[in-house]
Amino acid sequence: MPSPDYPTGIVLSGGGARAAYQIGALRGVARVLGRSARSPFGVISGTSAGALNAATLAVNADRWRRGVARLLRLWRNIEVDNVYSAQLAAVSVHGMRWLASVLVGGRGPEDAASMLDNTPLRRLLESTLDLSAVDARIAEGSLHALGVNATSYTSGQAVTFFQGSTAILPWQRTRRRGQRERITTDHLLASTAIPFIFPAGRIDDDYYADGSMRQIAPISPALHLGARRILVIAVGQFTGGQGALARRTAAASYPSFAQVAGHALTSIFLDNLGADFERMQALNHAWTLIDPEVRRIHPEISHVDALLLAPSRDLGTMALAHAEQLPTGVRYLLRGLGGNDVAGANLLSYLMFDKRYCRELLQLGYDDTLARRDEIAAFLAGEQAQFLPLFPSDLLF
Numbered sequence: 001m002p003s004p005d006y007p008t009g010i011v012l013s014g015g016g017a018r019a020a021y022q023i024g025a026l027r028g029v030a031r032v033l034g035r036s037a038r039s040p041f042g043v044i045s046g047t048s049a050g051a052l053n054a055a056t057l058a059v060n061a062d063r064w065r066r067g068v069a070r071l072l073r074l075w076r077n078i079e080v081d082n083v084y085s086a087q088l089a090a091v092s093v094h095g096m097r098w099l100a101s102v103l104v105g106g107r108g109p110e111d112a113a114s115m116l117d118n119t120p121l122r123r124l125l126e127s128t129l130d131l132s133a134v135d136a137r138i139a140e141g142s143l144h145a146l147g148v149n150a151t152s153y154t155s156g157q158a159v160t161f162f163q164g165s166t167a168i169l170p171w172q173r174t175r176r177r178g179q180r181e182r183i184t185t186d187h188l189l190a191s192t193a194i195p196f197i198f199p200a201g202r203i204d205d206d207y208y209a210d211g212s213m214r215q216i217a218p219i220s221p222a223l224h225l226g227a228r229r230i231l232v233i234a235v236g237q238f239t240g241g242q243g244a245l246a247r248r249t250a251a252a253s254y255p256s257f258a259q260v261a262g263h264a265l266t267s268i269f270l271d272n273l274g275a276d277f278e279r280m281q282a283l284n285h286a287w288t289l290i291d292p293e294v295r296r297i298h299p300e301i302s303h304v305d306a307l308l309l310a311p312s313r314d315l316g317t318m319a320l321a322h323a324e325q326l327p328t329g330v331r332y333l334l335r336g337l338g339g340n341d342v343a344g345a346n347l348l349s350y351l352m353f354d355k356r357y358c359r360e361l362l363q364l365g366y367d368d369t370l371a372r373r374d375e376i377a378a379f380l381a382g383e384q385a386q387f388l389p390l391f392p393s394d395l396l397f
Contacts, residue, residue: 006302007042007144008380009227010057011219014048014212015235015269016194016350018315020075020358022053022233024365025309026068029231031366032373033380039064040380042144043227045160047211047218048269050235051148051191052125055183059133061143074128075358080327082124083353084116084198116351118189118198125185134163134183145225148183149211149218150190153200158214160221161187161203171224175214178224194265194350212268219276219306228302229382232277233365234310236270262316262346280304307379312368315361316345322357323348 012022033040039061046054053071060067137143145164152159158176162168163183171178181187181203190201190208200207212218222230287295287303352358369376 006228007226008040009043009045009222009225009230010041010054011222011230011232012044012046012050012054013218013232013234013269013273014050014192014210016049016265017078017319017352017354017358018235018349018361019049019053020078020361021235021311021315021365022050023068023071023075024362024367025233025369026053026057026365027072027362028366028369028373029376029380030065030068031370032377035065039142041231043147043164043222043225043230044143044145045147045149045222045225046191047149047215048192048194050233051188051211054146054148055129055131055134055188058137058143058146058183059130061137062140070128072362075355075362077355078353078358079355080351080353081120083121084118085120115197118192121192122185122189125188129185131183131185138164146183147178147221147225148187148191149215149221150187150193150201150203150208151211151213151215153207153209155206156214158211158216159208160224162221162225164225168225173220175216176220178221197351210268212272216272217276217279218273219280219304223304229305229379230307231376231379232273232306232308234270234273234308235315236266237311237314256344259344259347262344262348262350265350266346277306277308280306305379307376309365309369309372309376311361311364312371313364316349318360318364319349319352319357320345322352322354325354325356326352 012019015021029040030037039057041057041061041064044054044058044061046052056071056074057064057067060070134143134146138145143164145162145168147160147162147164149158149160151157156175160176160178161181161183162178163181168180170180186201186203190203191211193199193201193208194210195213198210200209202208219230219232284303349357
């Protein structure tokens, strides 16, 4: 069992609009814990769209149900125009600039380095999120640490920008590092900068891409920040759904840009997470073989309890039903890229910041969580149940 001194952590993975699922799941967790419960998560780590959710939870760590309520209100009413410029003229101009910069070669202007302009997202974050409150939450003890993950274009490293207790030290590992920072909107935009789709984020003298790109150990930042019991909320399936999709597209023509991009993004957002759970399972098993006296002398060698929440339905397929709700500019762009059919559904789902789609994800996340309420209650209570620490590796194949 982890020491009571270790805070419980939550890991919120990336996935564009799919991150609405996480908030439905958090609403379910709040229901399981009851109205009087304090925030169960002292360590909060987020990547890409998950970083936006993580930052809001951190700001509201003193009244975490309020933070969940604010996120619910945001995702219930979100529109594409809140995240990126979606009108036909804006999409056409920005897309043509991007295409011209690719064809001409060279670096080109910064505002031509992506298909979509996410300036509206900056405005949304600056108007709704007071990140200066993170320091207060840390000082009062309701938050141990917030981590926001991004990928450095210069070094190729996965970088965790963290703000937290002074006891937390920066770290350096193979292709990844932890760097103490005061988290700002720039860090959140850097974490969400999906290559080719959104512009790179600039922090000091470096440029950053979506944090999922080189994140070979997605659970690791939460461990470095002090957690030894971690709830992970993913935004894609690890089993089921994909087989049916593959059968439906088995006789498809040459893959479209949207199909290729969708597979690439799914690989970035999901595959490393599954592999990290497998590694954790192996390490937990090795921990049981260590002599108890050695464990006592070396408390840094610790068992890690982790529980994964993931959708019970395919979120890409769900997005197809809402494709016509997108603004004209985005709809035409995705149609040209092949993103309005089954094969391109994954790309569509990442960009589907439509309140009708997101409300479906909110409900799915809530229902999936309540379906496992006893398991989640036991996990957050710190009970040593056999099903808690291990991720079933057979689900990955």
